[in-house]
Amino acid sequence: MTENTHATSTQVQLVSRPDGWPTAEDFRTVTVQLDDLGENQVRVANEFMSVDPYMRGRMSDAKSYIPPFVLGETMDGGAVGRVVASRSADLPVGTLVLHQLGWRDVAQADAGAFRAVADLPGASPSLYLGILGMTGLTAYVGLTEIAHLAPGETVFVSGAAGAVGTAVGQIARLLGAGRVIGSAGSDEKVALLKEKYGFDAALNYKTAPVREQLAELAPGGVDVFFDNVGGDHLEAAIDVMNDHGRLALCGAISQYNTTDTAEGPDNMVKFIKGSLSMRGFTLGNHLDKAGEYNEKMSEWFADGEIQYDETVVDGIENAVDAFLGLMRGANTGKMVVRTS
Incomplete structure (x- = not known):
């Protein structure tokens, strides 16, 4: 050639x-x-x-x-x-x-x-x-390095029908999460999360306030919140976080195109009362986890454990x-x- x-x-x-x-x-x-x-x-x-x-x-x-x-x-x-x-x-x-x-x-x-x-x-x-690249690695890093997910815990994922969100839900389950809840922007995506991706519950954020819906879907609270959206999703998650809950902030797509200054959550006192921790992250600081992730994902993918x-x-x-x-x-x- x-x-x-x-x-x-x-x-x-x-x-x-x-x-x-x-x-x-x-x-x-x-x-x-x-x-x-x-x-x-x-x-x-x-x-x-x-x-x-x-x-x-x-x-x-x-x-x-x-x-x-x-x-x-x-x-x-x-x-x-x-x-x-x-x-x-x-x-x-x-x-x-x-x-x-x-x-x-x-x-x-x-x-x-x-x-x-x-x-x-x-x-x-x-x-x-x-799923086999940076998208999947982002999900893995957020759950393990940032949120320190432990077996049996409840996870809430915002933007769950997107690339990172669908990876988070599946990886959380494979790492032993007890319950996984997601948010999406249509009834079709909600059904997809539950029927294909193994989410235990999901909400359509366009049909009612996230705060109201999440409280109903997480009566036992949430231990780990993986956030791709910010705004009302972050506020709703803070409401239901269990004591010592961890919030991993990966994205805030609800604010990327706004020209107004975004208002902060009105429930930040929950961080003090519940000993919560919140940490934002970008993947570039955690590329050392790529080898570990690739090894695990190769096994999961070969075993037919991964949907996309x-x-x-x-x-x-x-x-x-x-x-x-x-x-x-x-x-x-x-x-x-x-x-x-």
């Missing part, structure tokens, strides 16, 4: 920083002519790229745990693809690789930017962007629409874009 294979790349760039909800006008799609491969470089035809809630934060230039996207430059993010041209002995043509050069259909860089992964018999390589859903949007030209849909809860499970 020659170096001219896939010699152009269609890429998505951020051109303005959203104020509130992002719109299609904040982005542009360009076609880039790729240079000839340099020594130890490879060219990869991406098969799938990831869109994730954290990317909304990178569209702002506010100080955060990860640098913002640069205006006028191609964005990045998780992707999986196959080497189509190579000047690296370690990554020959045909190798499946995982990397962070998403938001494009063809990626080119030094071989060190890519990590070879095994083909998955009977399964899509997109799983490396979800993907919402797949076709075409790099529709990547922005996929991201905007993710922000409004249009996904069940992991949202990915099929770029090839």
Whole structure:
């Protein structure tokens, strides 16, 4: 295969920083002519790229745990693809690789930017962007390193029908949780959580206040809260936390696109009375747990213990629409874009 294979790349760039909800006008799609491969470089035809809630934060230039996207430059993010041209002995043509050069259909860089992964018999390589990758690791770290889940405890998961949420529910059960409760944004997703993902109970946050519903579903209280949403879900969870309960804050999607200052929970005194602890986390500080997680997940996956859903949007030209849909809860499970 020659170096001219896939010699152009269609890429998505951020051109303005959203104020509130992002719109299609904040982005542009360009076609880039790729240079000839340099020594130890490879060219990869991406098969799938990831869109994730954290990317909304990178569209702002506010100080955060990860640098913002640069205006006028191609964005990045998780992707999986196959080497189509190579000047690296370690990554020959045909190798499946995982990397962070998403938001494009063809990626080119030094071989060190890519990590070879095994083909998955009977399964899509997109799983490396979800349950077999950072998404699943995030769930595992939150439950073990942050919340220190113990067997028999009750877990409440907000945003439970999303990629991280569905992973949290299943991993919590596999780690011995006694009861798992989730929240989602439709009756269909509530049914999915209970029927497919093994949640003992679930609520539709759009039908009645979360505070009222959660109190009914958790008469024995909650020991661990894994939060992807914030706002009313956080407030509701504090209400029902058992003494010495732990709250792991992974995301706050309810606040990512608001232009107003969010009000804090009105029940913070419960932290004193119940000796509660709350800790936010980002995965980058816990990558040392990846080996442990991969070993456990490989066993669970091979044993048929893991369920998953993907919402797949076709075409790099529709990547922005996929991201905007993710922000409004249009996904069940992991949202990915099929770029090839």
